[in-house]
Amino acid sequence: MSLRLAILGMGSVGRGIIQTISQKELGLIITAVADSRSGCIDPDGLDIPDLLERKEKTGICGDTNINAENVVLNAPYDILVEVTPTDARSGEPATSYILNALKLGRHVVTSNKGPVSLHYHALSSLAGNNGVQFRFEATVAGAIPIIQTLMHNLGGNEIISLYGVLNGTCNYILTRMAEEGLTYRQALDEARTLGYAETDPTYDVKGIDAAIKLVILANTVWKKNISLDDVDVTGIDLLTEEALRLAEQQDATIRLIGEIIPEQNIYRLCPRIIPRDHPLVVQGSLNAIIVRTDLAGDLLFVGKGAGSLETASAVIGDILFIRDKYAGGN
Numbered sequence: 001m002s003l004r005l006a007i008l009g010m011g012s013v014g015r016g017i018i019q020t021i022s023q024k025e026l027g028l029i030i031t032a033v034a035d036s037r038s039g040c041i042d043p044d045g046l047d048i049p050d051l052l053e054r055k056e057k058t059g060i061c062g063d064t065n066i067n068a069e070n071v072v073l074n075a076p077y078d079i080l081v082e083v084t085p086t087d088a089r090s091g092e093p094a095t096s097y098i099l100n101a102l103k104l105g106r107h108v109v110t111s112n113k114g115p116v117s118l119h120y121h122a123l124s125s126l127a128g129n130n131g132v133q134f135r136f137e138a139t140v141a142g143a144i145p146i147i148q149t150l151m152h153n154l155g156g157n158e159i160i161s162l163y164g165v166l167n168g169t170c171n172y173i174l175t176r177m178a179e180e181g182l183t184y185r186q187a188l189d190e191a192r193t194l195g196y197a198e199t200d201p202t203y204d205v206k207g208i209d210a211a212i213k214l215v216i217l218a219n220t221v222w223k224k225n226i227s228l229d230d231v232d233v234t235g236i237d238l239l240t241e242e243a244l245r246l247a248e249q250q251d252a253t254i255r256l257i258g259e260i261i262p263e264q265n266i267y268r269l270c271p272r273i274i275p276r277d278h279p280l281v282v283q284g285s286l287n288a289i290i291v292r293t294d295l296a297g298d299l300l301f302v303g304k305g306a307g308s309l310e311t312a313s314a315v316i317g318d319i320l321f322i323r324d325k326y327a328g329g330n
């Protein structure tokens with residue numbers, strides 16, 4: 001029996017998930033979808049080519065009388081796939097969707113940093129009490145499977161520290177400033193043109209996006225209970241070309257590095273001068289993470305931190321984990 005998915009959000013990530021599910025035999029069907037203005041439900045499984053074409057042509061995925069809340073409460077599904085926009089301050093409306101699905105005893109997979117950074121402990125204990133999974137691999141470092149790896153594969157280790165480049169937009173800007181001598185403004189405009197940076201790139205360049213990922217890692221991997229206010233954050237928006245030039249003269253460069261040293265309660269994000277051959281000096285919009293552990297030693301992870309299919313990869317990994325653990329669905 002196929003596992004039934006209800007997907008909230010048909011943007012970059014949602015479409016990547018839907019396309020992948022239509023192209024691979026994964027034992028999954030999509031029984032409901034909602035976007036910001038509409039929704040559609042079919043207990044036998046939606047016609048995916050139809051759905052993708054309708055969204056592309058009309059901008060809406062279905063019936064304007066159906067919304068995301070109706071889908072969560074009334075559609076038949078085993079897993080809610082929540083891929084709506086992140087609101088880092090309120091976590092809404094995603095948190096309410098997730099809460100309602102968990103209360104109904106449905107598994108939830110999300111790529112949304114808001115609910116996980118603000119309410120991880122409450123959501124995961126609700127999931128545990130209801131015998132379902134709450135999974136969120138895609139919230140940190142996109143395609144890099146860092147959460148599953150740290151929480152489970154390295155479960156027997158003490159994870160002593162983590163250092164990482166966790167925001168592809170900032171990394172792209174810093175790379176272009178160093179390589180091509182672009183000003184911060186020029187590099188930011190280029191990142192926008194290429195679709196890396198949002199029209200309002202404040203979250204990225206002020207370091208808030210990467211800091212939220214540190215909060216998620218701290219609270220999930222190390223079971224801390226911190227918020228964005230506990231992270232010492234300096235973005236790249238005030239970085240001068242002069243600082244970068246001086247670093248380059250010493251065979252070094254600047255990267256926006258996030259750092260967690262749990263033993264010392266250090267949660268910090270700031271631009272750092274590091275040697276050009278350091279493993280965290282990755283190019284363009286890549287992410288990179290180094291973790292130090294007691295048994296496995298140092299590990300390095302590099303990969304795409306964002307993108308439609310890259311993020312879909314992480315979301316689908318979570319879905320398949322649930323499929324395999326609960327073969328046959330609820």
Ligand SMILES: NC(=O)c1ccc[n+]([C@@H]2O[C@H](COP(=O)([O-])OP(=O)(O)OC[C@H]3O[C@@H](n4cnc5c(N)ncnc54)[C@H](OP(=O)(O)O)[C@@H]3O)[C@@H](O)[C@H]2O)c1
Nearest residue numbers: 009010011012013035036068083084085086111112306307
């Ligand atoms: N893009 C990435 O590479 C990436 C990587 C990691 C994590 N994420 C996270 O994944 C999530 C989705 O990202 P994205 O890039 O796909 O965003 P996006 O392109 O902006 O798409 C968001 C989708 O959510 C829909 N939506 C908005 N408000 C909604 C609501 N109240 N109820 C139901 N649907 C709603 C939008 O509807 P309309 O189509 O009607 O506008 C759109 O389809 C975000 O939380 C983001 O932070 C993204």
